[in-house]
Amino acid sequence: MSQPSRHLRDTLETWCAMGVTGAIRVLAPPGGTLYVADGWITYAECPSACGVDRLLTASGRLPVASWREAVAAGRASHRVGERLVQGGLLTPVELEATVLSALHGAALFLLCLDSAIRLDMGETPAIGPVVRVDLRDACAEVDRRRRALDDAWPDSRMDTHAVVPVRSLSGHHVGLNALQWEIVAHADRRRTPIDLARSLGRDTFATLLEVRRMARAGLVGPGRPGGRGAAGRWIGAGDHSSADATAPDDGIGTGEDADEQALEPPAHPAPAGAEPAPLAVVAGVDAGPVPLSADDRPLARRTASPVRWSDGAGPSPDVCPVSVLLRIRDGLAAL
């Protein structure tokens, strides 16, 4: 079942009222998936927001190996969350809080889009049935968050541009909370708040909010725009000119990109996951979410390898590494 492009919330309202169960793929950039069960939202993911995998592994809460183990054990039965709790790695409340954080983090980007969507009936998220959120509550939370961001500091460039701490202070001292400190300590003049949230494994909205608060206090300013569409598009929220930017995924990452060190280049907002990865590369080629300007290239060169290739294809589309072609072939074969 698919729907033509229109405001996502209206379509969702109808489907939730019908009590559908399945995965709703959002096709406009930044792309993402909302999982519903009997009309309740059970999970949401979006490349711009931290998923459960990054919230748990990149933050250092769980070792990547433990996460992968739980995913390997629970993915097929859609019980990854349950495995984490049974294995004594997380308390039920922590799991619930983390899933809610990921769900609302993705909803912030997805529920303001005008987008074509596709419903894959019957699909459930691999994390399992952890929470149930009413669509109206999710929308109310999105609206609250957007208001909170605007109240903190109305310049929305702070969300999509690199975070640049000021070089000198006008006063003698400054007080930062823990998240603000992490942001400043990891701001490398290239990463946007979305990149920083992913590499720190922190809640994306909380990071956006702290960046705007620091902007209000005159501690950080906007640098160059982020190089990826996922970071750059959500405020516009009306653009659906690109093709399918969603990646086939089952709502869970393997935590592979969690290996990234804190001081490594920013993670591109691509789905993790061993099987879906080749397909994600294909999607990147077809969709090419945002044409890169010359300004973006220095950042693009620093991103992770699949993206480096698709970005690199911008200036010279003829060049295509053999390894990537092989991965595409494998991906297509897997279909």
Next chain:
Amino acid sequence: MADMDTALKEAMQIDGAVGAAVVDYTSGMALGTLGSSKSLDLTVAAAGNTEVVRAKMRTLEMLKLNDTIEDILITLHKQYHLIRPLSGRNSQGLFLYLALDKGRANLAMARHQLRRIEEDLHV
């Protein structure tokens, strides 16, 4: 789901309780609420009280007392509002919020019970 719900239900069993919530103060979002009504919108209360917690934590840091908040009591003319940050190693960033009817509540008892609920919340 069960555990947060259980904690909220237990909080609502406290004498005089009119509303309870588990709130993430990094985002201001209520992760769970019970007893929300027209006269007490717990989602709004969650977001607003996040500012209270942040302000007090900042103040403590500025004072360099090297201590943390056990709970915060706000006394209204008709209600008590109790805020209790979760102190577990892994529950950084959450607090319990309890609104009590002043006429029916026993404040000392309520604080004691809320502490117990908080301890159970992340065993």
